[in-house]
Amino acid sequence: MSELSLNSLLVVPLAPLVGSLAAGLAGKAIGRRGAHIITILGVLISFIFSAMTLKAVAGEGAHFNATVYEWMTLGNLKMEVGFLVDGLTAMMMCVVTFVSLMVHIYTIGYMEEDDGYQRFFSYISLFTFSMLMLVMSNNLLQLFFGWEAVGLVSYLLIGFWFKKPTAIFANMKAFLVNRVGDFGFILGIGLILAFTGTLNYGEIFAKGSTLAAMTLPKTDWSLITVICICLFIGAMGKSAQFPLHVWLPDSMEGPTPISALIHAATMVTAGIFMVSRMSPLFELSDAALNFILVIGSITALFMGFLGIIQNDIKRVVAYSTLSQLGYMTVALGVSAYNVAVFHLMTHAFFKALLFLGAGSVIIGMHHDQDIRNMGGLWKRMPITWITSLLGSLALIGTPFFAGFYSKDSIIEAVHASHLPAAGFAYFAVICGVFVTAFYSFRMYFLVFHGKEHFHHKPFPGEHDHHDDDHGHGHAHEPHESPWVVTAPLVLLAIPSVVIGFLCIEPMLFGDFFKGAIFVNHELHPAMEELKNEFHGATAMALHGLSTLPFFLALGGVVTAFVFYMVAPQIPAMFAKVLRPLIVIGENKYFMDWFNENVLAAGARLLGRGFWKIGDTAIIDGLVVNGSAKLVGLIGSLVRLFQTGYLYHYALVMILGVFALMTWFVFMHP
Secondary structure: OOEHHHHHHHHHHHHHHHHHHHHHOHHHHHHHHHHHHHHHHHHHHHHHHHHHHHHHHHOOOOOEEEEEEEEEEEOEEEEEEEEEEEEHHHHHHHHHHHHHHHHHHHHHOOOOOOOOHHHHHHHHHHHHHHHHHHHHEEHHHHHHHHHHHHHHHHHHOOOOOOOOHHHHHHHHHHHHHHHHHHHHHHHHHHHHHHHHOOHHHHHHHOHHHHHOOOOOOOOEHHHEEEOOOOOHHHHHHHHHOOOOOOOHHHHHHHHHHHHHHHHHOOOHHHHHHHHHOOHHHHHHHHHHHHHHHHHHHHHHHHHHHHHHHOOOOOHHHHHHHHHHHHHHHHHHOOOOOEEEEEHHHHHHHHHHOOOOOHHHHHHHHHOOOOOOHOOOOOOOOOHHHHHHHHHHHHOOOOOOOHHHHHHHHHHHHHHHHHOOOOOHHHHHHHHHHHHHHHHHHHHHHHHHOOOOOOOOOOOOOOOOOOOOOOOOOOOOOOOOOOHHHHHHHHHHHHHHHHHHHHHHHHHHHHHOOOEEEEEEEEOHHHHHHHHHHHHHHHHHHHHHOOOOHHHHHHHHHHHHHHHHHOOOOOHHHHHHHHHHHHHHHHHHHHHHHHHHHHHHHHHHHHHHHHHHHHHHHHHHHHHHHHHHHHHHHHHHHHOOOOOOHHHHHHHHHHHHHHHHHHHHHHHOO
C-alpha cells in the first residue's frame, strides 16, 4: 500500500483558497474576468489533483493519515491539522471539486449582470476550501473547523443579495437553526474528548469498546448512545433532517448556483459524511441507529409531500433534496453506510443538474420562478429540456440511471434490516418513491410541456421586476441559456446517467471503502444480504423493471401526466376536497409558526426575564447601584464624626485612651 504525497494533498484545499483570496481582496484590481479566471483555475487544479488522488486510492490502494501542522498541545491533548485520505475521502474530494467546478463555470452566465460578481466567486471558492478541509480531516478539531466554516460561508451566500429582506431573514434562519444542531455536535465532541482524551479518529475508534461499556456519569444512560445521538443532532442541522430542516427551503433566496453547490453536493451532505466516518462508534449503539432511522424516515416521506404543492421551481427541487437526504439518513440507520455515501455521490450529480437546470429556466423566463407561468419550453430550451429530463429520470430511480442503483439499494437494505424501526422506514421509503416521481414530473410537465403560459402570465411571479420589460403583465419570449450555462448541464448529465452503473460494485460490494467504513455484519446484516442478492449492475437494472419501486415510480409519472397534461381539473378538484391538508402543507406543517410563536416567543420571554430581573434588578440594581448606595450610606454615617472642631477630636482621643485603659485593666487584673 503506497503513501500519498503531502504536497499534492495540500494543493487540493489551498488552490481554491488562493482563488478566493485573490477574488475577494483584489477583486477591483483584477476585474470580473480576472476573478472568474483565477477562481475557476483554482478549483480546476483542485479537481485534477483530487482525481489523481482517487485514481491512486482506487487503483493502488494508496492512503494518507498524518499530521500536517500541530497547532497546540495541552498536556497529553494535541490539537492539530491533519489529513486522512482513504476511499471515502477521495470520493468526496472528487464530488465536491467537480460539482464546484461546474457551478463556477455556470456562474459566469448566471451572475453576468450582478454587481457582486467578484464577491460571489470569492465566496463559492471559500466554500469549496471549507468543505475540502472538512472531508480531508483526520481529527474532530479540524472537522469542526470545516463544519463551522461551511456554515459561515453558507450564511454569506444565502444572504448574498443583502438588500433583499427575505434573503436576510433566510440566512439568519439558516445560521440559527444550524447553531441548534451544532450545540449537540459540540457536546458529542466534548464527551469524546472527556472520556478518551483525544480528538484523533484512529485513537477514538480504538477506544470504542471502552466507551460502549461506560454510562454517562450520575445516570444509567449508555455513554456511547449519548455521544452518537449528540453527534447526529449536529448532522440533523447540517443535513436538514426533521425538525431542523426548516432552514433549507428558505435558503433558496440565494442565487441559484449556490443552491446547487450548498444543497446538492456539499454542505447538506456533510452530516451524512460525518456519520459514515464515525461508523465504528455508531455500530456500537442500536438505540442511536433506531433514532437515526426514524428521523430519516420522517424526513424522506413528509418532506416529499410538501414538494407536491410547491409552485416555485427552486423550492420543488429543494424539497426533493430534503426527501433524498432522508433516504441517505435511513441508509445510515440500517448500517448501510456504503449505500448512504453511494446515494450521496449519485444524488450530488443529478441534483446539481436539476438545480442548474432550474436556474437555466429562470434565466430563460427572465427571472420568473413560478412553474404555472411556464409550459412548452422544450422547443425553446432544448438542451435544458433534455438534461432536466435525464436528471428527473435519475432522481425517480429509473433503471440503468445513477439514482436507480443507489435508491433501490437503500430500499433493499431497509427491507433486510432487523432493527425495530425498519418496518416504518420501509413504508416511508416505498411511499416516497411514488411521491418523488409525482412531484418531479409535475414540475417537468408544467415547465417543458403543455400550453405556453408565459405570454399572458396568470400568476405574479415572486421575483418579478415591475419596473422593466420582464415584469408582470408584459409578454416575453423564453430562450436557451448561453453555453457557460448549458455546458455544465451536459457535463453533469453524463454522470447522472452512468455513474451508478460504473460504481455500484466497487463501492457497495468491493474493497473501495475498506478501512474507511466499519459495519458489524453479525448484528447488522443488511449489507451482507444485499451482497448475496447482487449479480451485477445489468442484472440488477433488468430485475428492477419488475419490482414494486419501478411500478410506483411509473405510477407517479403517469399520474402527473394525467393530472397536469390531460385533465387539469382533477388536481383542481383535489385541491378543493383536500383543502385542510393543502393548508397544512402550505404552512409547512406549521413548523415555522411553532418556531416563531412558541420557541422564539419563549426565548424572548426568557430573555426579557434575564434582562429585567437578572440584568436590571440584580446586576444593575443590587450589585452596581446597590454597592454604590451602600458606600454612600457608610460615607454619610462617617461624615457625622468629621465635624472639623479640635475639641471634638480631643474628646474622642481622651475617650479612646480611657476605653483602652479600661480594657487593659479588665483583661490583665
